[in-house]
Amino acid sequence: MQKLLFSLLALSLLAAAQTPIIFVHGNGDDATKWLPVIWMFESNGYRADRLFAIRFTDPVARRENHRAEPFRSSTTDQASELSALVTRVLLETGEKKVALVGSSRGGMTIRNYLKNAGGAAVVSHAVLCGTPNHGVMQMDTGLEGEFNGKGHFLRQLNEGSEVVEGVKFLTLRSDKMDKFAQPNVGYDGPELKGAENVVLPGLDHREVAFHPLAFAQTYRFLTGAAPSVAKVMAETKPTLSGVVTGFAGMAATNRPVAGLRFRVFALQAGTAERDGEAVLDLTTPETGAWGPLAVQPEREYEFVLEKDGRVVRYFMAGLLRSTPLLNFRFLPAAAMEGLRGPRLLVHRPQGYLSKGRDALTMDGAAVEALLPGVPTRDSVAVAVPEAKKAGVRVELRGEVVHARAAEAEHEMNVVELIWE
Structure with a gap:
């Protein structure tokens, strides 16, 4: 009985203070990726009208960030679309800040928005899942490549503090199963100095964003409590x-x-x-x-x-x-x-x-x-x-x-x- 009362109280407190969450997908992906995570948030009492997912127009990165390429996006394109959605969510909800959760390239877009587009003023938390923060590779050539750890984009993001003041950061990474965080860069490549860095053993590059274990860490970081259920609860008539x-x-x-x-x-x-x-x-x-x-x-x-x-x-x-x-x-x-x-x-x-x-x-x-x-x-x-x-x-x-x-x-x- 006490456990039930505690759960009801926790859900009541959660409903009273729900920061809007915007989920940010990765390279070549779309908003649908986040369905299981969004549904698990809802099943734990998070309001559906506080859960959003961006759908980037052209989700595949340019081969050279500065060179226009049909149906591919630059880092500026991505950050601009994210900025527009954050503004819309703040207007729709009447809130002052949002939380951002990104998978892979989506986490790099979040960092770019926070550091270079003023996003830190309106973002409380940033969760980066399997984000290649120090590159997919590290090369002295191809410096315009977005995923090159020695390239212009990532060097700029990582200069000085790797996190942004006023925003709480969590990174989620695999131990050795992320295809973009292998020994050539380092298994710890997704980690950031100044963030809370959590390892999820055995999960792959995408699972560190979408698996129930990743959801539990994200939920805990954003709400301050463990989720009460670890699965999606079905609606009667979806x-x-x-x-x-x-x-x-x-x-x-x-x-x-x-x-x-x-x-x-x-x-x-x-x-x-x-x-x-x-x-x-x-x-x-x-x-x-x-x-x-x-x-x-x-x-x-x-x-x-x-x-x-x-x-x-x-x-x-x-x-x-x-x-x-x-x-x-x-x-x-x-x-x-x-x-x-x-x-x-x-x-x-x-x-x-x-x-x-x-x-x-x-x-x-x-x-x-x-x-x-x-x-x-x-x-x-x-x-x-x-x-x-x-x-x-x-x-x-x-x-x-x-x-x-x-x-x-x-x-x-x-x-x-x-x-x-």
């Missing part, structure tokens, strides 16, 4: 919406895709077979927006994107809470090159996959296409036996998704995993 984005060549962008037919089908329990007609069927407008769509949290769904004679299907489970951030990319055909016949692309956007560490299975059999060692890839193309093409069961760490295989050249079927 409502989903988002946008469809695409690619410019092989560079991912978050620019909207208009004129795309977007359909959603509920799947029959325990199968990849559709359960009746589409529960949503629309053509995306200039904004690329889709929704709203009311779903049942215990069901699996198939999201179908069709344009210019190509079809991309996403199979998903675990859509437990409402969000306006469920964005889908209209993937290029090159993502499945080299694989013919029935096939699936298994995608894990909140983490990477490696053989031995990640027990990815298809109908109970281990997926052998994973590479051993430090996790470096967030997806794997899997050949599906002809007899199984109508439906397979894909599982990783307790998350189960049923999916059908793609067969035609113009089709791509994706198993989208979103949990730990």
Whole structure:
């Protein structure tokens, strides 16, 4: 009884003083990456109207920071977009300060905004997750590269104090499993002098932002208390919406895709077979927006994107809470090159996959296409036996998704995993 009363009191105090939080994604990523983290905050009593995630227009970094490059962004582009969103959030909420949480490149953008764009005046806390604060590499050439520890951008960020006065800093890093923090730079490359630096053993480059263990550290740092629950609590009737984005060549962008037919089908329990007609069927407008769509949290769904004679299907489970951030990319055909016949692309956007560490299975059999060692890839193309093409069961760490295989050249079927 005392424990329950304490939990209720803690939630009451939390609701009374909730700093708006802005989540900042990394290179080539989008706002959807933060869904599990946002939902865990909500499940612990944080108000949904105090949780925001930026979607950078062109999330891929330029190869040379000073040289304009179509559909890629400079450090100034990123900091400018973040500054605009901070201003909007302060106006919307009436608050004086926000907290910023960044993954990978997003943490570098946060530091740039705080040090060079006046952000320290309106930011209370900064959490940097797997951010290559001292570079992905350290080279005497390529000094205009954003990720070069000896380059102009990172040298400037790290000159003098590595943190900014008046802002509390937390860094989260892996021990030896971050592909961007290896011995050539140092496993401790993401750490900052003057910050609270926390090591999360065994987690990869993305997991140090999105894994429940990373959430617990972020929540503790921002609220001063441990979370009361370590998982997402489902809503009765979640409502989903988002946008469809695409690619410019092989560079991912978050620019909207208009004129795309977007359909959603509920799947029959325990199968990849559709359960009746589409529960949503629309053509995306200039904004690329889709929704709203009311779903049942215990069901699996198939999201179908069709344009210019190509079809991309996403199979998903675990859509437990409402969000306006469920964005889908209209993937290029090159993502499945080299694989013919029935096939699936298994995608894990909140983490990477490696053989031995990640027990990815298809109908109970281990997926052998994973590479051993430090996790470096967030997806794997899997050949599906002809007899199984109508439906397979894909599982990783307790998350189960049923999916059908793609067969035609113009089709791509994706198993989208979103949990730990």
